[in-house]
Amino acid sequence: MTYLDTLRAELTAAAIPARRRARILAEVSEHLHENPRAELGAPRDLARQFADELGTRLARTVALRAFAALSLAGLVLAVMFLGDGARGQFSFAAANRASTPSWAVPVLLIVMFSAQVSLASGSLALLRALRLRDLRVISQAEATVLARRTGVALLAGAVTMTGVPVVALAFPHAGGSLWHTLAWILTAVALTALVSVLPGLVRSFRLRPLERGEAGDLSDDLAGLMPPSWTPLRVALLLCGVIVVVVALAGLRAGDPYDGLARGLSDAAACMAGFIVLGRYLGMRAPG
């Protein structure tokens, strides 16, 4: 087996994409043509360096792109539900009216829950990507956490945005005709932005650095912002408390305190449920 054959096998084992693999092999072949006695290092080490450097960059870039797409989706949600023509018309109270179908409340709950999951997961991915921005190589565990957070954020974001036109169908008399037209158009725009990140995300799950190391937890993500002694559970409980107070106060200000409280409690419940169910998968809690 020649050096190039071994390198090809190692690059394949390191999940370097076929096109990139062909280019690397062509460059190394040219190098060996120039100097047949060149010391390029062991094929496994060379393949590992490619996986480390390219996988690190890919994981960070995808997390940042996903957050940009999610920000656009968040802007769409803000325009759709916080604008003058729509404010207060898509509440649980409005869903109890006779003209609203029975599935309106579950749809609202799903949209609210998935929006919280998407915001939390996307923000955590962004935090981690920014914390690791200056590192040439991150560990495989860190890259896996980044890819998982990004994936959950995109999936939940897509569920949220898909729910917007469903909400429009559930509330046929709310918002006006322009709102209903925009619900479809802006949803399509936001979903396109979210889907455009998917190919990179799939690549980042495949091509990951091979460097060993721990992924850390929520305390590492918030290092410098929280006292070092605070556990991830304590941080999650604090966040849930803040969510209840802020959303309830917003409801009070909007003149619908019960709806505000219901939203605040459901958002906090979503936050805690996400922490319990996804905490380990998303690297918020240390592996058990």
Place this chain on the structure above:
Amino acid sequence: MKAEELKGHLDGLILSVVARESLHGYAVIEALKARSGGDLALPEGTVYPALHRLEAEGLLKSEWSTASGRRRRVYSITRRGEKELGASRERWRAFSTTIEAVLA
């Protein structure tokens, strides 16, 4: 100079030699050796992952060219790469001035 000592400076060194002229991978390594009078003895394989990463970061661009019937991937610096090279030089001057002041 040991390879370990060069690790943190490899990006700046590569950008510096490619800024002078567009080069393929082997020529980059030869240029590094020539400009350092042979003191920069990098493990040759380490340069290729760095070239690919610098291109992915938009600091280098590359294209295929043919020389003597053989295909080569030739790298050249981008505008962003030139800015990063300038910043890299500044960082190095500040670092070396500090170390020099302490060691002197």
